[in-house]
Amino acid sequence: MKDIHALYNEKLTSAAELASRVESGWLIGMDNAISQPKDFINAVSDRAKKGELSGVWVQTMLDSYPYAFYEDDSLNGKINGISWFSSAGSRKAVNGGYADVVPGYYRDMPSHIRSSWDYDTVAISVSPMDSHGYFSLSCTNSYAEALLDKTKRVYLEINRQLPRAVRGSQIHISRVDALYETDYALPVLPPAKLDETSTIIGGYIAEMIPDGACIQLGIGAIPDAVGAALKSKHDLGIHTEMFTDSMVELINCGAVNNSKKQTHRYRSVTTFAFGSQRIYDYVDDNPAIEILPVDYVNDPAVICLNDNMISINAALEVDFWGQVCAESIGTKHVSGSGGQVDYVRGACQSKGGKSFIAFPSTAKGGTISKIKPILTPGAIVTTSKNDVDYVVTEFGVAHLRGQSLASRTKQLIAIAHPDFRDELTFEARKRGIMI
Numbered sequence: 001m002k003d004i005h006a007l008y009n010e011k012l013t014s015a016a017e018l019a020s021r022v023e024s025g026w027l028i029g030m031d032n033a034i035s036q037p038k039d040f041i042n043a044v045s046d047r048a049k050k051g052e053l054s055g056v057w058v059q060t061m062l063d064s065y066p067y068a069f070y071e072d073d074s075l076n077g078k079i080n081g082i083s084w085f086s087s088a089g090s091r092k093a094v095n096g097g098y099a100d101v102v103p104g105y106y107r108d109m110p111s112h113i114r115s116s117w118d119y120d121t122v123a124i125s126v127s128p129m130d131s132h133g134y135f136s137l138s139c140t141n142s143y144a145e146a147l148l149d150k151t152k153r154v155y156l157e158i159n160r161q162l163p164r165a166v167r168g169s170q171i172h173i174s175r176v177d178a179l180y181e182t183d184y185a186l187p188v189l190p191p192a193k194l195d196e197t198s199t200i201i202g203g204y205i206a207e208m209i210p211d212g213a214c215i216q217l218g219i220g221a222i223p224d225a226v227g228a229a230l231k232s233k234h235d236l237g238i239h240t241e242m243f244t245d246s247m248v249e250l251i252n253c254g255a256v257n258n259s260k261k262q263t264h265r266y267r268s269v270t271t272f273a274f275g276s277q278r279i280y281d282y283v284d285d286n287p288a289i290e291i292l293p294v295d296y297v298n299d300p301a302v303i304c305l306n307d308n309m310i311s312i313n314a315a316l317e318v319d320f321w322g323q324v325c326a327e328s329i330g331t332k333h334v335s336g337s338g339g340q341v342d343y344v345r346g347a348c349q350s351k352g353g354k355s356f357i358a359f360p361s362t363a364k365g366g367t368i369s370k371i372k373p374i375l376t377p378g379a380i381v382t383t384s385k386n387d388v389d390y391v392v393t394e395f396g397v398a399h400l401r402g403q404s405l406a407s408r409t410k411q412l413i414a415i416a417h418p419d420f421r422d423e424l425t426f427e428a429r430k431r432g433i434m435i
């Protein structure tokens with residue numbers, strides 16, 4: 001094989017030149033969060049804006065940058081996005097009819113990619129090459145390996161500011177078609193607002209988490225509040241989909257040491273890390289965190305190997321059956337399934353495990369109850385009635401798993417906001433389920 005530095009120089013180009021290689025009709029794949037090659041995608045979008053391209057599709061997930069094809073509907077037909085998880089960045093386009101979505105459990109995305117998708121190019125932002133010719137996939141390793149298996153070309157963005165994950169996937173220079181160098185600051189998420197409601201909810205859940213438990217925290221203010229409430233615990237472990245800022249805090253304060261895990265002892269396991277410079281600094285060259293493919297990390301059969309596995313996720317609304325909607329308000333898309341079900345199932349199968357779906361009892365300034373007799377028509381069921389375990393609001397904890405419809409309904413009404421309890425009881429009686 002040629003000298004790695006000679007190979008590197010042969011393949012080195014610019015984002016604009018790489019974008020000029022893209023042809024109409026191409027499908028471009030990328031993984032999530034900070035692995036997205038912003039400069040290349042923006043350069044391709046600029047070409048589409050100039051009318052040089054049509055029919056280009058870019059597949060995305062949990063986008064960390066604003067993309068023109070999600071913001072500007074005049075690009076429809078020139079360049080469009082398809083999202084595996086329609087979070088804030090893609091929501092407007094999905095609801096506006098100029099972006100598509102792929103439903104699925106996060107753990108299954110690598111197998112969906114391997115069975116159903118073929119990419120003209122896959123583009124990934126990685127950290128600089130090491131002395132053996134390898135680039136670390138850095139903070140995201142969710143389905144990148146599957147993308148690399150199903151693409152005609154591999155383009156890399158080398159961002160000097162990306163941390164190097166020593167226990168994660170690597171790609172060798174020999175597998176790369178072209179690359180360019182860049183140097184921009186990584187995106188950070190605004191810190192969660194810990195208001196009184198989320199702090200109360202965090203406190204209820206923290207009381208039910210024993211020392212030595214293994215935790216997963218999902219996306220949103222409530223999981224962050226639980227993180228904040230766990231600082232006085234001991235010997236916690238982390239096996240999670242998203243490695244968050246509150247987890248770094250738990251490691252720094254000594255609450256997490258991963259010593260009681262049954263798998264990956266003394267190491268945190270995740271499939272991506274995203275949110276703050278503190279996270280990126282923690283990941284850099286740190287063997288204490290493993291960033292592994294999502295078909296392994298989110299497999300309930302792997303998750304449940306750790307005893308006392310605790311999963312904490314949020315919801316938009318829950319009905320009397322305990323059906324959890326975390327993705328839409330009626331037919332309006334808000335989010336994706338992500339790994340919620342993966343962790344609900346993994347936690348419930350773990351010895352001593354518990355899964356919590358937690359949310360404030362009301363939305364929109366107290367005008368809407370998030371506990372409802374039936375879900376808003378068109379709502380997407382994320383976690384089914386058969387999988388749900390604990391549901392928590394600022395008014396308490398309902399344990400639904402294994403319980404009858406009547407018991408679920410009574411427990412849920414008891415943790416609904418007092419302003420809505422009479423109305424909910426009336427609806428339950430009307431349907432004959434307050435037995």
Ligand code: COA
Pocket residue numbers: 217218219220221222241242313314315316317325326327329334335336337338339340363364368369370
């Ligand atoms: N009716 C109407 N509007 C509602 C509502 C309801 N029942 N519930 C929430 N909303 C509104 C909120 O007011 C807010 O509106 P705004 O953006 O105008 O302020 C918006 O919907 C988002 O709600 P919020 O509760 O603030 O969301 P969050 O940031 O706490 O995230 C989820 C909650 C459910 C969207 C998020 O956890 C998610 O994406 N989950 C799915 C995937 C998942 O759980 N993955 C887990 C592994 S990481």
